[in-house]
Amino acid sequence: MYVGVDPETGKQRYLTETCRNPDEAEAARVRMVAQADSGKGFAGRLEFGDAIKLWLASRDEYVAAGELAASSQRNSRQLAETHVIPVLGAIALGDLERELVPAAEALYREVGKCRLRCRGRTDFEHYEPGRGNARIARDLHGHQCGKRCRPHECPRASASMLRKVHSVVTGTCGMLHRWGWMPGNTSKRIVAPAKPPLNPKAPTTVEVAALVDAAFARNQDWGTIVWLLLVTGARRSEIVRSQLKHVDFERSLIFIDPTKVKDTSRWLALDPVTMDLLEALRARITDRLGALGRTVTGEEYLYSFEPDHALHGSAGYLSLRLKSMGRSIGIDTHTHALRHYAATELIVGGVDIVNVAHRLGHRSPKSTSDIYAAWRPDVDRRAAALLAGGLQAPAAKVPGPDRDRSAEQPRRTAHEIEQRIREVRQRTGWGPRRIKHHLAVEGVIRAESTIWKILHRHEPNITRPPAAIGTTLHDGQPDPE
Structure with a gap:
C-alpha cells in the first residue's frame, strides 16, 4: 500500500505485509489503511529512540521558558539515556503498537530487580572519575578504579524511579499522538508501576x-x-x-x-x-x-x-x-x-x-x-482524650459483702429424691455411679451429674476423680463391690 513520500529521503514509501490466507490479508489491509490515514507512513525510518530525543528537545523549550525545572529535565534525560533508549529505542514507529507494551513492561520489571539492569552479569561497579560523578562507567578502557568503585549488589529501584522511567515512555507516546504520527496513545495500554506509598517521616x-x-x-x-x-x-x-x-x-x-x-x-x-x-x-x-x-x-x-x-x-x-x-x-x-x-x-x-x-x-x-x-x-493521644471527654463514664458499682453461695445451687430435683440420695450416701458411702444404679433399681433414675451436684452441695470438700476412673468415690476411697 502506497503511503506517500518520505520527507527525509524524498522516496516513495509502501507498507507491506505477508499473509497466509484471504482473511489475514483483509485484516492486514484494514490495518494498513488505518496506518496510512493516521499519517504514520510519513514518519520515515524513525525509531522510538529518535522520538524520545525529540521529546526531550521539546522539553528544553519549557525549561528555557521557566515552565519546567531544569533538575527535572536532567533527571528525565539521564533515565532516558540509561534505561529507555538502550532497551526500547530500536523499536520502529511502525511496530510501536505491537512491540512497545510487552517491551516496556519487561523493562520495568528488569529495573525493579536491579536499577543498573545488570541481569546477573555484573560483579563489580566501576564509576567514572570526576568530582560528584555517580554514573556507572560502561567503557572500562583505561579506567582506573577510585573510592566509589565497589562490589555490586543488585539495588532495587524505588517506586518513584520506576514512575519516572514510565513518564519518559508516556511523554514520548503522547507527543507522537499529538503530532499525528500514531493513531492512539499506546502507552495507555502499559501497566504503570505502582505509586510510591505516602509515608512522610517527620522528625519529632x-x-x-x-x-x-x-x-x-x-x-x-x-x-x-x-x-x-x-x-x-x-x-x-x-x-x-x-x-x-x-x-x-x-x-x-x-x-x-x-x-x-x-x-x-x-x-x-x-x-x-x-x-x-x-x-x-x-x-x-x-x-x-x-x-x-x-x-x-x-x-x-x-x-x-x-x-x-x-x-x-x-x-x-x-x-x-x-x-x-x-x-x-x-x-x-x-x-x-x-x-x-x-x-x-x-x-x-x-x-x-x-x-x-x-x-x-x-x-x-x-x-x-x-x-x-x-x-x-x-x-493522637490528645484526640483520644478529646473523644473520651464528651462521654460520661458509668458509675462504679459498690461491691456487696462476700457471702457463701455454695448453698444457693438452683434446686431442680424434688426434695424427696434429694433426701433419698443423701440417705444412700450416708449409709453406704457410695459414689454417684453406684447411687445411680441403686436408685434405678428402686425406680428413681437421676443423672450422675445431678447426683454429683447434690453431694457437692452438702459436702463441699468432696473431690471429683478423673473421668477414666469410674468405680471410685468422690472422696478418693475405693467403691466397695
Whole structure:
C-alpha cells in the first residue's frame, strides 16, 4: 500500500505485509489503511529512540521558558539515556503498537530487580572519575578504579524511579499522538508501576531540638541555615539561593524565590528569634566583607563557603552535611524531612491548610495534606482524650459483702429424691455411679451429674476423680463391690 513520500529521503514509501490466507490479508489491509490515514507512513525510518530525543528537545523549550525545572529535565534525560533508549529505542514507529507494551513492561520489571539492569552479569561497579560523578562507567578502557568503585549488589529501584522511567515512555507516546504520527496513545495500554506509598517521616520535636543544638555547636552560620529550613518549611534549593536582599529586616519577612514550581514565589513572616539570627548572620557577612575592603550590596548569599558570599553553597552538600550530622547524634533524617516537620507542626497547631500550602510553596493544598502532613503520637493521644471527654463514664458499682453461695445451687430435683440420695450416701458411702444404679433399681433414675451436684452441695470438700476412673468415690476411697 502506497503511503506517500518520505520527507527525509524524498522516496516513495509502501507498507507491506505477508499473509497466509484471504482473511489475514483483509485484516492486514484494514490495518494498513488505518496506518496510512493516521499519517504514520510519513514518519520515515524513525525509531522510538529518535522520538524520545525529540521529546526531550521539546522539553528544553519549557525549561528555557521557566515552565519546567531544569533538575527535572536532567533527571528525565539521564533515565532516558540509561534505561529507555538502550532497551526500547530500536523499536520502529511502525511496530510501536505491537512491540512497545510487552517491551516496556519487561523493562520495568528488569529495573525493579536491579536499577543498573545488570541481569546477573555484573560483579563489580566501576564509576567514572570526576568530582560528584555517580554514573556507572560502561567503557572500562583505561579506567582506573577510585573510592566509589565497589562490589555490586543488585539495588532495587524505588517506586518513584520506576514512575519516572514510565513518564519518559508516556511523554514520548503522547507527543507522537499529538503530532499525528500514531493513531492512539499506546502507552495507555502499559501497566504503570505502582505509586510510591505516602509515608512522610517527620522528625519529632525532641529530635529537632537535638539537630538545632548540634548545628549551632558546629557553626553559627550552619545553625542559622538549619533553623531557616525548620521555621520556613522551604525547599533546600530555595534556602540555598536566598540572599540578603530577600530578607526584609524592617517588616520581619523573607522572600522565597521558587526553584521547582512556577508561580509560587512568596513572602513569609518570621518570628523575632529568627530575625535576631539573620541580623547576626548579616553582621558576620559585613565583617567578612570589611576584611576584604568591600561593603554589603545585598547580593550576598545566606549559605555560602566563599569569603565574600558571592556564590551559594551546594544543595547536595547541604543534604549530605545534615544527614551526617544527624547520624553523629543518632538521628536518621534528611533535609526534606524538615519540610515534613514544618507542615505537620503547622497543621497540628491549627493553621488552615490553605496557608500551610502557601508557606510550603504548593499550588494545591491537596499536596500538603496528602504528602507532607505526618501522623504524630502526641496528637493522637490528645484526640483520644478529646473523644473520651464528651462521654460520661458509668458509675462504679459498690461491691456487696462476700457471702457463701455454695448453698444457693438452683434446686431442680424434688426434695424427696434429694433426701433419698443423701440417705444412700450416708449409709453406704457410695459414689454417684453406684447411687445411680441403686436408685434405678428402686425406680428413681437421676443423672450422675445431678447426683454429683447434690453431694457437692452438702459436702463441699468432696473431690471429683478423673473421668477414666469410674468405680471410685468422690472422696478418693475405693467403691466397695
